Amino acid sequence: MASEQPYRADPAILSLGEDFYDAVDPANYPKTIERFFNHRHAAKVGLGKLDETEREQHFGRFEPLPGNLEKPLALRYHGHQFRHYNPELGDGRGFLFGQLRDDKDRLLDLGTKGSGQTPWSRRGDGRLTLKGGVREILATEMLEALGVNTSKTFALYETGEQLWRGDEPSPTRSSVMTRLSHGHIRIGSFQRLAFYQDRDNLSRLVDYCLDQLYGETLEGDTQARALRLFDLVASTTAELAASYMVAGFVHGVLNSDNIAITGESFDYGPWRFTPKWEEGFTAAYFDEMGLYSFGRQPEAIHWDLVQLGSSLTLIGEIEDLQPIANRWTDRFDAALIEKLLQRLGVAPGEDDRELAQSIVTALGTNDVLIDRFFFDWRGGIDPGGDIYAGEDFRKLATLLEGRANKDARSHPYWSDTAPCSMHIEEVESIWDAIAENDDWQPLYDKIDAIRRMGEAMGA
Structure with a gap:
């Protein structure tokens, strides 16, 4: 510690x-x-x-x-x-x-x-x-x-x-x-001030976020500072969306009041981890249209960012804000590539975009579990076996030739028989032990197991 x-x-x-x-x-x-x-x-x-x-x-x-x-x-x-x-x-x-x-x-x-x-x-x-x-x-x-x-x-x-x-x-x-x-502070904090046409407090909130949350010296006029904050939030929210996808996580309620201005994830209600790369997987029973399904999370977070931009037009020019919003998808794509490679445990290379696409394709067209895949392929090492015999995984193995990183598997965790995961059945089992027997040990044991996995990943 x-x-x-x-x-x-x-x-x-x-x-x-x-x-x-x-x-x-x-x-x-x-x-x-x-x-x-x-x-x-x-x-x-x-x-x-x-x-x-x-x-x-x-x-x-x-x-x-x-x-x-x-x-x-x-x-x-x-x-x-x-x-x-x-x-x-x-x-x-x-x-x-x-x-x-x-x-x-x-x-x-x-x-x-x-x-x-x-x-x-x-x-x-x-x-x-x-x-x-x-x-x-x-x-x-x-x-x-x-x-x-x-x-x-x-x-x-x-x-x-x-x-x-x-x-x-x-x-x-x-x-x-x-x-x-x-x-x-969340995107909804800015929406409230824009709703009331409160320019003074909106400018004050921009300055607070830049100074206190991003540690930036306040430079330029009000419009320049609003533009700078929007650019920072665009970057952090793109990373957030990419992180959710690589983790296989479904937040469930990505409303604009649930998006922090720092891009930090918070407020977990109906969340779930999707076992497989299923873009239509939803976490909330009330999300009947799949608005916040696994595969639509980038779209949802980008939509919320646009609402922030709309609020900032009260003190900034839309012609300057719009290009930042338009570049968000490029930032998301770059972050997704980076985070896929990080979870896989391989260093950046020349064909990273093709490699990342190969990973997503393989996950999306096969029955392998997300956690199992990243556990088995950690370090970019082809594990072989019947489950990975398909064409998509053979292409992935080819792309990974020469990029193996044995050091990424040095922690004893990678010698376990199975990865640490957090699917709904285990969540319910942990709760059942508490609800039925007031037994908290399964929760504490799971926390220990999760933190051990985090150490192994260098998280």
Whole structure:
């Protein structure tokens, strides 16, 4: 584990002013039972030495951290939900609890899920099911291990309430979760200001994101800074979309309020990993048209980026913003090639585009599992066998000749009989052990296995 970094509070969000948030009170829970604490990332933000009582005070009861926000803040935003604009959004069951600097001097947010009602709850109870919290742990751990830029589940407490939900057996157990994110600002934050034609605050938010989240010196006029931010977000969201595809991950709800301005993935509800490269695979039962299916995720994220560009036309020229949006697909293609090679464990070469296309073609036309393929072919070494005897895999083997990287298989993980995966059956099995026997060991064992895989991949 990395050495403990100093705790450095930095509630920079207050510089934006009260037009951006509402001060709220956390819910008062019957119980606060610690079920998960991310010691690995706590050490990176100076909170790794908190004892059990201190952790409960801050992440179960939300007593303020030293020198940080005096009260939690529910952030205001709008967004498109399944392409329909909704001006009644905002943090409805979460809030920003604190901000602090990590070991790389990045400004990080401690935000919550299930922490109670806010002015934006829209008749919701502001709570989180325990199953929802467990699923978020599994999603963030797996994505981090696979090299996806994701928020981190920081803490999970069971809260002793019984919740009723229409889409799962009820009553069900309750929880409150804290996540560590690189910023809480989302595309919907900009949409809200554009909706109200609030040029001053839109410019202020652009400056905040450039300065606090991207670490860029503020240069040029308002229009130039808006253009620079849009270009940065175009780059990070293209990488995000490519990461999802290479991981075989389906977020499920890629609404514009779920796309962070840093391109960091967050907020995991109906997520799934698709076992095979099936472009029509969906995660959410309510996504009846497959808008956010596996293969349409790049399209969805690009569409959301265009909404950001539309919002920025309030302070920038569309003639300057449009070319950036148009180049997004080229950036996605380049990121997809890079990340396919990274997961395969081979260095860049001259025929990378053809190699990447060969990988996608082979995955898309055969019955091999995504995790199994990358496990077997790690280091660009042809594993042989009947499952890989088809024409598509033989072409791939030819393209990989001379590019083998044995060092990519040096970790003992690559000698296991099977890869670490996260398909829905295993997720349900882990939850069943908790729901039926209050047995948390399968969850903790899975976290250990995922982190071991992450070490093996160098993630």
